[in-house]
Amino acid sequence: MSTQRTVKQDADTVEGSEALRIDADRAEQLVDALNTDLAATYVLYHQLKKHHWVVEGAEFRDLHLFLGEAAEEAEEFADELAERAQALGGVPLSGGATYEEHAPVSHEGQDVYDIRTSLENDMEMYGDIIETLREHVELAENLGDPATAHLLRENLIEVEDAAHHIEHYLEDDTLVLEEATH
Template sequence: MRKLNIGLSPEQREGVIGLLNADLADTYLLIIKTKKHHWDVVGPQFRSLHELWEEQYQAMSESSDKIAERVRALGGYPVGTAKGFLEYATLEEHPGDIPTAYGMVARLLDDHEQVIRNLRGHVDRCSEEFGDEGTADFLTGIMEAHEDMAWMLRSFIEGVSIEPDGDKPGSELKLPVEMK
């Protein structure tokens, strides 16, 4: 086997691979949770949530494949078993518990926000601790996708009506001084 020579030491690559495997595990667990809610949701918002979650788990599935391929590009092997995912994941399961549609959205939002916090830390560690700017950039893109998904979920549960001009009720429109 030819030695990998990409400007990172084996120790640097091993550190990054560990972070990526943790991100892969969280992504996979979040896919499972999103798919489960996709199957179980009921109520007046069924169709919109069912379709939103399908879009999200498909996007995360593509993302998980890219994370696994990044692990391989760095000379490692991605975690790929249910046991491995549970060992690496920071997200919690809720077996046997089927919340309301609102509760499902809130749980998935909490999970996306946890993933975002983890990714933010991993971006910093890839760059500062392991000197791998390529993976830091790669994880930034993954983080941005989770931020978009979290925004969609957050928008659903905020439940604040919006006035026709786009302002929240009761808030004053603050114009820059030059516009007054």
Template structure:
């Protein structure tokens, strides 16, 4: 019988920068400005990780009469969340920070909660997805304002561009959740 290989813990002597620190950056933003932005962006990235996993789970579990278009939307939405996550992680690095990753860092900074592992009905799942998108959108507006106040136009523009995507996807979810539908429901429905 073969044994399962175990990953070795990284050697601490190989750490180039500890998580939670902000180093000098090539953008020549003052360190205190960069620290505020990295904290804000790590909250964004943490929320995106959680929302991505939740949307992806709902894509895997989607079922029912409207399964096709909902499944297609959720698959595409997960791809858009991945793109946003990458863009923000790259910006965090440019600011001299280390992007949040791993369960502990993500939970510590995320503005949304991780959904239980259960299989929920489609309407409840989409309602939670919409709530996640809306929560992130509200926070992003605050962080756009922060970036503007701190004079970081590039971070502000990055968040604005992706905020449009968050809002567009929230609008689609809201339309899926509309009361008017062609699908017949039973009296409890």
């Protein structure tokens, strides 16, 4: 069993990447953006999982499946972000408190809300993430990193699609009849 305890790289350092031909100055900006997106994505992931677990009502099945799939997509994107940050010579953020500290979005908290409120909270978070991703796509392009821009752009499409689905769930039109008041 290894007893090695040597820190290979401090958490908030960026070395750049000779293989990718991205110097440390540009890599630092890119890793910072990727870590911001990583933190936001994990905060979103945990909120979506919470809603997946607690959803009730007539649309339970559809919403339960949608929220589960949306959480899986967020988890996959988080992995891609972390791997790209590492490839650029940085250290991906890790840990719940670290994510919440660095995320430009906030989790709705521990309380359970009605599904409409929960979805409205999700859509607000998606909207904030969409704006941040757009800024980071532009940053990556301006720093001459088309691969990071492509990664972010591909996820932006998925994030916008999920937000669009939530927008549909929040429409007033429904097949569920309201109970008549007497």
